[in-house]
Each structure stands twice: as structure tokens, then as C-alpha cells.
Amino acid sequence: MSDLKASIAVHYHERTKYDPETIRAKSKSLNWSQQPVPFKDYKIGVSFDLKPYLNNPPPDPTAEWWQRLSKLLFCSYGLTGMIPTDAEPHYVRAAPSAGGLYPAEIYLISRGTPFLPAGLYNYQAKTHSLLQFWESDVWTSLQSACFWNPVLEGTQLAIILSAVFYRSFWRYEDRAYRRIFLDTGHLLGNLELASSLNDFRPHLIGGFADEAVNQLLYLDSQQEGTIAVMPLADVREVNQNLPLTQTALPSSTQREYPDLDDGALLDYFHQTTQILLNPTAKVNWKLSPAEEQDKYNFPFCLKMSTVSEAIAWGDQLIDLEQTILRRRSTRAYNGAALTLDELKALLDFTYQPQHYVEQDLDGSPDYFDLSLVETFIAVSSVTGLEEGCYYYAPKAQELRQIRFKNFRRELHYLCLGQDLGRDASAVLFHTADLKAAIKRYGDRAYRYLHMDAGHLGQRLNLAAIHLGLGVSGIAGFFDDQVNEVLGIPADEAVLYITTLGRPRRP
Known part of the structure; x- marks a missing residue:
């Protein structure tokens, strides 16, 4: 065993x-014969077809409820496109995935x-x-877990997100763990917004x-693991307009672990970030006070x-709704400038949800701890804004320049030679002080x-697509x-x- 100061995270x-x-x-060629299927199959169960409820169901309470649930799931993770291949078509979903x-x-648990x-x-x-594969009531077990x-006391439905690890590991190996949780974050962004569209409120756990x-x-558990639990409140029911609660609990911090071979790291890391069941544990679910100031205020x-x-x-x-369903990742930019107003609008929708309450969007959507995530922006071509690297201060709603330079060449290099980095008008970086986060939440941070x-990235995605930009x-x-x-x-x-940036048209 290695006695290391650094935690496993x-x-x-x-x-x-x-x-x-x-x-x-370290790069390896892909074994295409082992490419995983991105759909889960159950041999038995009762199927509830959601397709008839996507368009104009009969005007009765039952059909209306099913339409809301159908649209919520479709806008969150439904198939929105198909790319023909020599074998099975590649299906595109509402949420992006690496x-x-x-x-x-x-x-879904009912x-x-x-x-x-x-x-x-x-x-x-x-x-x-929806495929029902178990008919019994398991709600009490969910509450205990x-x-x-x-929130689970006052709701009737819960969404649970899991990850099938090999689907990403097949291509990205141990680094896949990062991508799995980024992808889940995209899905959380869709679930948040699609819930508002359909009068639900997801509470993140x-x-x-x-x-x-x-x-x-x-x-x-060797192949798939739970990532997030989301009790789903029906805001049309007065008794389900519930107060917000703490979303993140800490795990242990592990500083003793074996020498791990490449390929074994992801599974071991996931196991060590788990929380054990403790029936006698007492949790304070009250929200912690929000941070009042931005982290960095660079002088001069x-x-x-x-x-x-x-x-x-x-x-x-x-x-x-239309933006969610037509969202696609941009494959190439033309290098033309964004306007400062466009960049401001992107930042506003992503970081200032309170500005959208009048449009019936959630003004305080659930995150785990945004005080730990920082944002830096490398500006290459934004009309009205000097080239350079900026820190974005969301509470003050301002950009603070930390370096003066055009970084196009460097961004091409930093993004592994991808032209997207070079040709983008602005490149946004999400960062975190990892050791400070681990101190607060253990390795689960x-x-x-x-x-x-x-x-946050998914909100950026949708705002950019809506404005006719590339992302x-x-x-x-x-x-x-x-x-x-x-x-x-x-x-x-x-x-x-x-x-x-501005997408290059074919």
C-alpha cells in the first residue's frame, strides 16, 4: 500500500x-468490434408508450399528465436525430455526450x-x-438510501441517473470518469429546463x-453506478412546492490506496467516492449560506x-423547447467575431437564472456547489472587448482581465490540435481548486x-444555439x-x- 499525502481524487x-x-x-487504437451499445435492454417488463403524448393528446387530466412526463423525458434525453452508418445508425440525443x-x-421511481x-x-x-421492470413500492427504501x-416525503416521483462506465471507458479509458460526469451534468441541465417547460421541479440529491x-x-455495480437522485415535484400541486435542501454530502477522503495499473483506476476511484449506508446517520439538510463574493478580484x-x-x-x-431539440455541437468555426452583447447574453443565461423568473424558469436551480467552480474566458475575437484572458465574476457580473494577448495559436495547441480552439471567438474554461473542494466534500467532490x-456548459450550449452561434x-x-x-x-x-464562435457553413 502507498501512504501518500494526496487523496485518491x-x-x-x-x-x-x-x-x-x-x-x-498512451493513445491506443479503438477495437470497433467491442464498441458498446448505448441503450439498455430488459428481457421482461411492462412498456408504457410515450410517443402518442408528444403531440396533441386528448384534453383530459390523465393525457395531460402523460404529455408533461413524455415531453420532460424527450427534451432531456430523447433521440433528436439519426446519422446513417454502414451498420446500426448513430442516434443523437437531446443532451450532448463526449x-x-x-x-x-x-x-424513474413511482x-x-x-x-x-x-x-x-x-x-x-x-x-x-417507460419500461416497468419492478412492480412493488420501494419508496421507503429510497428514502433510507x-x-x-x-423532499422525498413530499413527492411521488423520482428520477435516478446512472452511468454505464464501459460505454465511455471503451474510448477514453481511465479519463472517461471525467467525461461521464460532464455528460451527466449536461443531462442535469436539460432536466432542469425541461422540468420548467412541463411544470415539474427536480430537487437534486x-x-x-x-x-x-x-x-x-x-x-x-461492476458495470453501472448511480450518479444522482432527483425527486420530481409537480408544481401544479400546492403541497409539492417544496423548500430547497442541501444537495451535496461529503464522502471520506482516502489517502492510502494500492498501486493501480492503467485501466483499473476508474473503477477503484468510483468505489472510493461512495457513501456507505448508515441507518442512524443524522443529516442537516438545510441549505448552507451562499458565498457573498467572487473568489478573485485581481488588482489593477x-x-x-x-x-x-x-x-x-x-x-x-x-x-x-425547440432549441433543446435542435441543439448540435459545432464542428467548425469561421473565425469571425462575436459581439460583446452576444457574449454578455450567453453569460447572463448561464450564470444569472434569477433574471428568467418572469419567463417561468427556475430562478434558483439546483447545483452541488457553484462556489467551488470558477470561470475564465480566453477572448480571441469579440467586438468591443480587448483580446486576452478574463476571469468572470458572476456575483459582480463583470469580466476582469488577467492577461493581454491573442491566444489563438496557443488554444489550438492546448485543445490537442483541434481547430475548434484556434477558430473560436472565445473559449471558456471551468476550473476548481480541487484540494479545497476535497476538504469540503471528500473525494466525492x-x-x-x-x-x-x-x-453550466449545457446552459451555454442552449443559449448559443438560440442566438444562432456555434458552441x-x-x-x-x-x-x-x-x-x-x-x-x-x-x-x-x-x-x-x-x-x-460563428459556425462555418457547409
């Missing part, structure tokens, strides 16, 4: 960094409602249906006994206000950080060199990159 992060000197040696691998699964019998359900995205979170929830869902730097008019999402949010970064997330980059080149403080571990 820090060790994992260091081990899975891309480095210019070693990336070629490599189009879609590691997440959606489960406590027993007038519309949906008690039991366990899997969302079958390929057929847009979630340490009696009070990241603190749960992992193995207890896995067993409840009959998951094979140029500051630019980002206060902006809210993006208009149309009557009954119809434009938001690694999950929370990446899901929050993915959630694409990048999870592969030279980690340490990002900080060195852009002037980002060394303590900030890079979590995610989002490129923004």
Missing part, C-alpha cells in the same frame, strides 16, 4: 492528465400515483417509452448511499460589466465539480499547460472547456 486527476510528451505513447457514447441511463403504478422504470430512449431527505440505490435498481485589471437583457425564450418557452461544470464542449486538453499559458492561478484544476 488528486491522484486520479494527476494520473489522467494529458501531457504533450506522453499523449502519443464521442456520442451516452453513458447515462434514466430511471411511489404510486393515479397515473403511474408504484415500481421501478427505465426510460427507453430508442422507443421513447437518501438519508431521509425531506448527490448525497446518497450508493450501493443501497444500486441494489434498489438491481444494477450490476481592466473590468467590464456583463449586465445584459435576458434572452427571450418565446411564448410559453416554445423557443427553449470530484463528481460534484464535473457535474456542475457540465450543467462545442471539449474535455480533452493539456491540463497543466492551460494554466501556464493563460495565466490562470495554478491551484485551479481545469474541468471543462467550451468553445464559442
